[in-house]
Amino acid sequence: MSEGNSANTAPAAEPGGSGDAKTSLFQRLYTGTGAFDIVGHRKRWFAAFALLILVCAGSLGVKGFNLGIEFEGGTQIQLPAQGAAGPIDEDEAKAVVSEATGVSASEAQVVGVGDSAAVQVRLSSLDPGQVADAKQALFDEFRPLAANGQPSGAVISDSGVSASWGGEISKQALIALAVFLVLVTVFLVIYFEKWMAVSAIITLLHDIVVTAGVYSLVGFEVTPATVIGLLTILGFSLYDTVVVFDKVKENTRGLLNLTRRTYAEAANLALNQTLMRSINTSIIALLPVLGLMVIGYLLLGTGTLQDLALVQLTGMLAGVVSSVLLATPLLVTFKMREPKYREQAERVAERRAERAGAAQAGEAAEGVDPDDYFDPGDDAQLETELRKEKAVAAAASVPARNQKARDRNRGRDQRPRRSGTPTGKSTAGKGTPTGKRKRS
Template sequence: MGVEDLGTDAEGSPKTPAPAKRESFFHRLYVGTGAFDVIGKRRRWYIFFGALVLVCIASMGIKGFNFGIDFEGGTQIQLPAKGSHGQITEDGAKAAFEKALGRPATEAQKVGTGAASTIQIRSETLDPADVFKLKQELFTELGPIGSNGQPSVQAISDSAVSASWGGEISQKAIIALLVFLVAVTIFLAVYFDLRMAAAALISLLHDIVVTAGIYSLIGFEVTPATVIGLLTILGFSLYDTVVVFDKVRENSRGLLGLTRRTFGEAANLALNQTLMRSINTAVIALLPILGLLIVGYVLLGSGTLQDLALVQLTGTLVGVLSSIALATPLLVDFKMRDPKFRQQADRVRARRASQARKAADRAQDDEFDANDDESLDAELRKEKAYAAAASVPVRHQKANRGRPSGKPSSKRKR
């Protein structure tokens, strides 16, 4: 291939090529040309994920979880948020509880909005006498207004929650999780291979541990809705991982017989090609989750919808990050344990080293040719200078031939 003729400028000098325009971050992100080296920097990602998992495990072991009443058991008192003295607040309900029983309530929160809003008080299990005493104190201090528009003690309801119910939910959730993991392993092993199945399972376990650890660190309340929501995020994380792995398989088809790129480079290209899709999928998935969270918290108050949306929001963000920066790098390391892929990588490096040597030799030859041209030009300039210097005495000698040395000729006028 010849060198492109760029022409000359106004002074006759050859034009220099214009510097290549630097592509923006968003352009590289959109076109997916492999500009983001995720695989090459996978050790940094391993350190990040490892530190995150250690922090989460330490928090779960030291701090524990903030289990809701469904897991701990206890008594729940519910009354309208509107009283004879105005709106009933959580602090007012806690003060009435402590005044009636001489000990603070476990939790008091407002649920719902407008006329349908209520105050929920949770505490340890109370006997019937304490429940009756508490209702009387709440009626006296707060005067909750019932459906008839008048203060009524019947507007205050109570319910006892057994801790065994939350335990049963947890047990069934663990069984469902194990069945899910076994089914996923079989599917990935058949559809892809065992290495991809192992990388996907490690990524899924990471999502579970980190999501649970975030709940422990921040102190979010763990309810049965939280457990159910935790199971739903695994499907999203698995979906994103399968999309990336499918592109990796497409890019690496017939790779062992080629020397264009290594398996790690093919996997990194697949990540870049699916990165925008993963981001778009995550954004689309987060929009309804945010809507669910807003409806559950702002409009209806703290409840099942909020608990469900909160764990899905946390798990979706963690799942997207792990499918990009953890699952695929693990797959590359698993694949590179195979001698066939290591030998193919060696052939790629040898081919590139040979091309680099040839390029260096061509550059050196071009430099020698340029030096020879410069030497030849210098010699020609010298010869021209010598010829110009020698031509002056010869003409002078011809002009003074036949005349005495030192006596110039003169013509007499007649």
């Protein structure tokens, strides 16, 4: 009994109880027994996320983004990656263009593979004379080969992009983000409740800031495909958070009338029950993103696919971590600020203290339910506990007068009847017609 009492009196410190000795780590992970005290260590997660947000926000403010040509405007010069003297190095091409135009090229990269490989050099806007000088210098230096295998200056192309186009993309993306956040907030308030909506929105904003901060820190180029990918990860992050909150809502229904578990413990149990699902969903979702990056970029050499895959990979990783370690701990912090949940937690602590005192004093267990010594690491106890709580919550939602009337009707229906006799009618003797009484 002392082991069960320990699990009951200090569930946050030893959430696994005796389950640690009975089951392996992976088994508890799959069964969701509440063995991982995520909510109980929420201050650690808050400190880690605050530090991450501070670093990302600082990078955004100091370093900023590596904006692509679509946002800043400029000129792009492209030529085949194969020249008369062999493969063309992108850094050498960048140096040739900078020397010929007098303008420092911002970026040079090789896109595509095999015969379709090409070198792209990007720099600020050039006038037609500078573009012509750059093309001639590239041809004189590398003599790029055409499809027929002969050097040709016609294979060197150029394109110019106005910065206004990228600005319009950014404006529309911000409008879409604002509309999305408003609609999501309304939905969460209606389907769940206020604090769940607030926690989900904070988690969503965290994912946006972290994804943007990673792009700023690493120096990934921001393109229109990056903006599109950023908008797509919002739905994934919100989906995982909603799944966890739905389980929290189920586990905490009718909780204020119970003294077996606090809101924090019920939320932590819900988080454990959906933890493996979150991990599996994330792995399955990341597989096609990795395929998009490997096949689209490394094999096909498409820069747009690389940009799209990078932002989705970063955002999905940030989303799954925040939905597990940030959303539910935030929810518990907000809920425990309400007096009714603090009072319920005090009643739980008092009840456990009484049970612990009775067990230590060796008193008789009169009026003590053996299930009071709850071990969240025991699957059988956990299943019984959840079934009891659902039954109590369901009974609490039915008005008392309807329940009494139903009990009276059930009592009348259960009175003994003779076989073959219609309900509500009786016979006085043999041969008496059904439904008629024999007069004395």
